[in-house]
Amino acid sequence: MNDFNLKHTIEALLLSSDEPLSTEKLFKIISSKHQITKADVLDAIKALENDYSKKEIEVSRVASGFRIQARKSINDYLNIIFAERTPKYSRALMETLSIIAYKQPVTRGDIESIRGVSVSSSIMRTLTDRNWIKIIGYRDVPGKPAMFSTTADFLNYFGLEKLDQLPDLPDIKEPENLDLDLDTQTNTPADNKNLPEITLN
């Protein structure tokens, strides 16, 4: 038992596991055989990160725990190996996913009222199949619509730990505070510089 090395054990576990492992999970697995504390686990992970500082792999912390991944610096090479593997997602899917992520829990009706189009069943199926969204309950209104929220797998996929690491949702300007001039019916170009300049010829 003297050859037991916590750091190496954790490294092997993280590499072998199909999904990220949390501190609690690592502790539970290892403490069944060895006297360790959760702090030991965290220390070992830190030591592991230190070891990797000279390597092209890193310990990454995501929603479900830790995982070991290649550093982005070698992505150029990896993209050659894994070319054509990246699935592309439609704008409709990304919009639906974003609304669920920022406004959860939401019903299909909520998504529809923001997007102005009915929710595509195939998009919802894809999101559910990828385990990015799940039904977390039913709203207590007539019809009892299902409420959706995002999952830890969704955050894992985007390499995030918490929902608040998502990009900030742009602020909405309250239309009440805006000076709406009813008489203006001319095509006055807005002075918003962010708008793309499109010349009509």
Place this chain on the structure above:
Amino acid sequence: MQEEDHNIPVQSEMPFAIIDGEQITELPKDLYIPPVALQVFLDTFQGPLDLLLYLIRKQNLNILDIPIADITKQYVDYINLMQELELELAGEYLLMAAMLAEIKSRMLLPIFEDIEEEEDPRAELIRRLLEYERYRSVSEQINQLDRVERDFFLSTINTDQFKQPIVLPDIQLLDLVESFKEVLKKAEMFSTLHFLKEPLSVKERMTMILETIQEKDFVRFEELFDIKEEKIGLVVTFLAILELMKELLIEIVQAKEFGTIHVKTLVEKK
């Protein structure tokens, strides 16, 4: 050599977008974009709000001060174009057209300065456009986020040897035939059991009942049943009684309403 594209100058004078109603029908032909590409272009709109945002952005209009009449006209032009190209035109697009028309008609009504409660008819639409734009822009950002399969490459050791390998045996046609034979055999056993048991017991019960009745001449219906028997036994007895009735070997008699039912033999005693 003859100039083939002498009409290009005419086309370049045309605006890229359809702004004037008169040009609607001609536009698909006059545009540089071939119909197939135009279809793809129109197909990319994610709904009426998306199309409206596009129209507003394209002309550098202030989203908070939309010239409803112009936008409505353009919007309807696009819808007509979609219809012409036989794109699947969802009801939402038509609903939005109706909403735009409603806004315009409300804006035509005189505004009473003293009624402060009255909101700009465009306010609700603007609110929806702004709300949609928030999620649309953030979804583009999320799309740019690093992600597994594209930007994260997970390092794993192959641990397949620890997972219970599911060895799929090589199935020959003969095996299939063999196992089907088994199935048939089993089914045969089942059906034999099923058919053997019942007719025998009902027949047997019929004889027993007849014997009982012939001994006593008149038997109460309930007496024929042995409550201690399981349901199946009771059912068999009942079936036997029905069978006997059908064969006109017994008769069921009831003296008065709700009275006791008696079973009587119809077989002449020797």
